[in-house]
Amino acid sequence: MASVLPPMKALSEGEKWHAFISYHGRDTDQATELLEMLEANGFKCHLADRDFIAGVSVPDNIVEAVKGSRRMVLLLTKNFLTSDWTKFEIIHGVHKSMMHEKQTLVPILYDIQEAEIPDIIKNINYIDKKHMAVTDKEFKDRVFTALAAPNIPMQAALDVDKAYHGLAWSYFYGYLKLILPGFKERVKKSEYWNEDPTKRRIVPRLIILLPDSCFCWSTLTENDPKVTSAGRLEPFKANRAGNVAREYRNNVYKVEAPDKEEYYCVVEYATPLLSMYEMQQGNIAGLDYVQKRFQKQQFATNLGQILSHEHAKECHGTFLLLSYNDEMPDGSYKYPISELLSNKIKELLQEEVTKKPQVGHTLQAAAAMDQMNLND
Numbered sequence: 001m002a003s004v005l006p007p008m009k010a011l012s013e014g015e016k017w018h019a020f021i022s023y024h025g026r027d028t029d030q031a032t033e034l035l036e037m038l039e040a041n042g043f044k045c046h047l048a049d050r051d052f053i054a055g056v057s058v059p060d061n062i063v064e065a066v067k068g069s070r071r072m073v074l075l076l077t078k079n080f081l082t083s084d085w086t087k088f089e090i091i092h093g094v095h096k097s098m099m100h101e102k103q104t105l106v107p108i109l110y111d112i113q114e115a116e117i118p119d120i121i122k123n124i125n126y127i128d129k130k131h132m133a134v135t136d137k138e139f140k141d142r143v144f145t146a147l148a149a150p151n152i153p154m155q156a157a158l159d160v161d162k163a164y165h166g167l168a169w170s171y172f173y174g175y176l177k178l179i180l181p182g183f184k185e186r187v188k189k190s191e192y193w194n195e196d197p198t199k200r201r202i203v204p205r206l207i208i209l210l211p212d213s214c215f216c217w218s219t220l221t222e223n224d225p226k227v228t229s230a231g232r233l234e235p236f237k238a239n240r241a242g243n244v245a246r247e248y249r250n251n252v253y254k255v256e257a258p259d260k261e262e263y264y265c266v267v268e269y270a271t272p273l274l275s276m277y278e279m280q281q282g283n284i285a286g287l288d289y290v291q292k293r294f295q296k297q298q299f300a301t302n303l304g305q306i307l308s309h310e311h312a313k314e315c316h317g318t319f320l321l322l323s324y325n326d327e328m329p330d331g332s333y334k335y336p337i338s339e340l341l342s343n344k345i346k347e348l349l350q351e352e353v354t355k356k357p358q359v360g361h362t363l364q365a366a367a368a369m370d371q372m373n374l375n376d
Contacts, residue, residue: 011044011070018043018147019106020069022089024079030110031075034143037134043147045073059088059325066092070104071147076117076126077110087118091293094120106146120290163279163287164299167272172306175271178238179248180206180307181314183266186233192252192264203348206250206319207267207341210300211326214277214292215333216269226256226338230264257342265345270321272299320344 011018019038023031028049035047046069052061062085066072072093080086090105097104107117107126117126127146132139187193187204194200209216217223229251236248255263276295279287287295300323307315322344326335 014068015070016044016068017046017065017070019071019073020046020065020093021048021073021075022080022086022093023048023075024077024083024086026079027075027077027110030077033134034073034075034108037140038143038147041140041144058085062089063092066096072096072105073143073147074105074107074121075110076107076112078112081112081116081118087290087293090118090120090290091297094294095297106143108143118290119288120294163276164295164302167275168299168302168306171270171272171303172312175248176206176307176315176319177312178240179236179250180318182236183250183318186236186250187266190231190233190252192230197349197353200349200352201262202252202264202266203320203345203352204318205266205348207265207344208303208319208321209267209269209337210273210296210321210323211269211333211335212293212296212324213326213333214273214280214296215326216271216274216277217333220253220267220337223334224337226336227267227341228254230254233266255338255341255345257346258339261342263342263345265341267341270299270303320348 021031021035031047032049035045035050038045046065048061048065051065052058053064056064066089072089074080074086074090074093093105103124105121105124107121107124109117109126109128109130111130114126114128127139127142129139134140183206184204187202190202192202193204219229220227221229231252233250233252236250237245238248240246250266251268252264253267255265257263273296276287276292276299280289280292300321304321306312307319307321322340324335324337324340326333328334
């Protein structure tokens, strides 16, 4: 008896495929076999080997594929578990599901056991294919049903700890809400400020670094010798949690651009990320690499939403959230931050000359993701 394909809704605006097939390169044959079966039964699918766009970076191809697909089918194999690329795809798939509050992942177990499923997707129902062929009616029916099923609320399917939520709010209330309201004035009082925007070499924004590794160097010069300490802004004092006249200091850094031009900025890491890094390194929290990357991504999104909220107007136009991938091919975190900073400073300086400042900035250094040893 032939399999009966459940009714499929037409693809919505912005959707190009019913399914993005996530797989390891060594499992291309299995992925192609699944693709051919699905497309023979009316599903439009995305397969990296066939559909990635030449000339576009792998991370950007992944992000667009996840974004344009209704579902994401995970071919869970032993090879799959060893790849940073597939971890990256899971992160973006989970991120999309969380953002839309809909469960979109369809895990299929090929040659691994339930205990080997990555923690971040352990609570999602899976299809166990180990004793079924792609052509088996039972397998086809289960896959068809999963792809054509209505979306269900993500939280009903996925139990993800929200460490990022508390970290973002504590960072805001415990630090940013105190220093950002008067930040511009402190920059303008400094020796680095020039009233002529065409001659200005510093932006009146706190640049907050959000590296994907969550590793925070003690000083930026350790990371990149072209970023050196130039001084400090006037200290800010506030009574806080029993500390009378607690002093907050912000360092000014000199940044040498690739063209040898020099710029200045107040830049620092989002310190809660270091907690995430140490949670992965330690044996207490039990945070693995995939969970850390997911938590970091959600932290950045949550923090941007908080700072841009209408009730945080005193913070608008005072910050720049700068996300970038610092996981270099050699395994180090020595990302050339001077180039990234100088480019963003020049963009903001030009913006000040040509138009009014916007509410705030949350930027993703997409080009930096080309450095990944690996969606969104």
